Each structure stands twice: as C-alpha cells, then as structure tokens.
Amino acid sequence: MSHQASTLEMSKFLAPILTLALSASITLTSFNTYAAKAVATVNGKAISQKTFDAYIEHKQKQDPKFDAKKGRNILIQELVNRELMYQDALKKKLDKDKEVVFQLKQQRIDLLIKHAIRKTMLATPITDTELKLEYDRRVKSANVKEFKARHILVKTKDKALSVIKELDNGKNFIKLAKAYSTGPTGKNGGDLGWFNSRQMVPEFSKAVVNMEKGKYTKTPVQTKFGWHVIKLEDIRQMDPPKFSEIKNQVRIIMQNKKLQEYMAKLRKKSKIKINK
Structure with a gap:
C-alpha cells in the first residue's frame, strides 16, 4: 500500500474519533456536594451548581436562543427528573447489568480519548x-476550473450517433438540442450554464475536462440519464x-x-x- 493510500485509509478511521474529540456534546455527571452549593436535593442527593451550569451549556449549544434565566425552573425540574431516574436505575442494580457495564466502559474510553486528543491539540495550537x-x-495548488457547456440528451447510442452525424454536416447545435434532447435543458438549446466538474456525474465530467473549447464530442457519452452529445463553449478559472x-x-x-x-x-x- 502506498503512503498516500495509507494516509487516506487512516483518515477514514480517524474521522469519527476527531468528531468525538471536537464535538460540542458534554457528559453530565451528578456531583455529591454541599447542600449550600446545590440547586436542588433529591432524596438527600445534591444536584450541584456545576451540574446545572453544564446542563445550561448543553441546552444553549442545542439552541443558541435558549434563555437560561427564564428557563431556570424548567431546567431544575428536568435535572430533578434525571436524578430520580438515575436513583431508580441504581435501585434496580442496572449499574451491575453486563450490557450497561460494557456501554459505560465504552463511554469512559471515548471520554478519555476525547481529552487525550484535546490535550494534544492544545499543546500545539494552530495559529x-x-x-x-x-x-x-x-x-x-487547486487550479479549479469552471466549464460552460451544452448537451443533447437522447435515449439510445444510435440516436446520439445520428445527432453527431448531423453536427458533422454543419447543423446548428442549439437547434438540434431543441429538436431532439429529452432533458429539461432541451428547450433552452441544451444550455447547462457554468459548472465545475464536481457538480456533474463522473462520466459527464470526465468527458468535459478532456474537451477543447468550441468542440463537441465525437463519441456519445453514456451516463445513468442516457446518451449525451456535449459541446464545450468556454472554460474559466474558478475564483477561490x-x-x-x-x-x-x-x-x-x-x-x-x-x-x-x-x-x-x-x-x-x-x-x-x-x-x-
């Protein structure tokens, strides 16, 4: 495997990890703290100010317009409900369930990976x-080009070859497009306007990038839409x-x-x- 291919393979597997490391999501944890610093207590267990602040941050990332002051009581009730369900889960010994234990282990691994990556990034910040x-x-190095082209879309290769023959005999491309093209651009003489190669299906793009300005394809181009006869009208450098x-x-x-x-x-x- 080449170094470039190896790098691409690694990127594919690392992408989810980077997403995890840079995501806005947070892990909320109940903290047993002094009642004086708690926003509420549930069966003697405190919901800390730190938990409340983290929950606000989580809500605001979900909805930037969220007003924490107006929604304070609602948030506290949500945290109370959360704590009640957590306590009930412990009573049912769900923390001992094998599947739950496995999932908690995976979440712990993910959290540690996230912070390991974050620490690495912060050690050498990008300026x-x-x-x-x-x-x-x-x-x-981009050198991205845009193309202006017309095309005539037909259902069969034989029909496309007959269109090319008419063009070889001097027939007008726009008139032929209006007469024969089955595509939505036919009524406009097959005009596709300006586009870059990434905007078209691969077979079409490959044909266009290898054409000379002012020329039409001498061989029909097949795509999932049918058979195309393409005329390249102009090329320009795309502004980055x-x-x-x-x-x-x-x-x-x-x-x-x-x-x-x-x-x-x-x-x-x-x-x-x-x-x-």
Whole structure:
C-alpha cells in the first residue's frame, strides 16, 4: 500500500474519533456536594451548581436562543427528573447489568480519548498565520476550473450517433438540442450554464475536462440519464473562496493532519497484531 493510500485509509478511521474529540456534546455527571452549593436535593442527593451550569451549556449549544434565566425552573425540574431516574436505575442494580457495564466502559474510553486528543491539540495550537499559509498553499495548488457547456440528451447510442452525424454536416447545435434532447435543458438549446466538474456525474465530467473549447464530442457519452452529445463553449478559472469564508474548514483540515501525526507516533512505538 502506498503512503498516500495509507494516509487516506487512516483518515477514514480517524474521522469519527476527531468528531468525538471536537464535538460540542458534554457528559453530565451528578456531583455529591454541599447542600449550600446545590440547586436542588433529591432524596438527600445534591444536584450541584456545576451540574446545572453544564446542563445550561448543553441546552444553549442545542439552541443558541435558549434563555437560561427564564428557563431556570424548567431546567431544575428536568435535572430533578434525571436524578430520580438515575436513583431508580441504581435501585434496580442496572449499574451491575453486563450490557450497561460494557456501554459505560465504552463511554469512559471515548471520554478519555476525547481529552487525550484535546490535550494534544492544545499543546500545539494552530495559529492564524498557519491557517493562512495552509489556505494559500491549497489555493495555489487547486487550479479549479469552471466549464460552460451544452448537451443533447437522447435515449439510445444510435440516436446520439445520428445527432453527431448531423453536427458533422454543419447543423446548428442549439437547434438540434431543441429538436431532439429529452432533458429539461432541451428547450433552452441544451444550455447547462457554468459548472465545475464536481457538480456533474463522473462520466459527464470526465468527458468535459478532456474537451477543447468550441468542440463537441465525437463519441456519445453514456451516463445513468442516457446518451449525451456535449459541446464545450468556454472554460474559466474558478475564483477561490475567501480565507474568512473557509477559515474553520481549513482549521479542521489541519486538526485532522495533527491527529494523523499523533496516531502515527502512537502506532510507531506500539506493537499491534491484527487477528484474522
């Protein structure tokens, strides 16, 4: 396996871990604390201010417009209900249930992984300068183009070949599109407007990126929609998005890179055996 393929494979498996590490979700835990610092007590067990504050934060991340002051009593009642159900679960010895124990173990592992990753990220924070350099590097290497094209969509290869023959004999592409195309753009002469290669199905995009401006396909192009005869009218360089618009996306890319480096170091100094 090549280094690039290996990196792609690792990225696939690391993505859920990074999502876990950077997610806004929080783990809420009941704290036994002094009654004076509690917002409520349930059967002598305190619901701490810390738990209440964490619950508010959780609610506000779900709904940024949530007003904690107006909803204070509702939140406390929700936490009381939560504590009552927790106490009932303990009475029923659900904390001893094998499946529950297994799930709690997995949640503990996930929580420790999240904090291990967070600690690694905080040890070498990504600066705005680094983000801008990464943005500039990617913009420079992107070279993304947009294409302006028309097409004639028909149901069979033979019909597409007959359309190409008419074009070879000097017939007008727009008129033929209006006459023969079964696609929704037919009435507009097959006009697809401007698009980049990622916006079209792979077979169509592959044909377009290999065409010369002003030419039409001499061989019909088959896609899931039918058979296409394509005419490429123009090509232009696509303007990259502004740094401010994708700064957070660049940050995630760099965080992924750091996570891959972190995992690579752990793997290098570890003995790993995969059982078949």
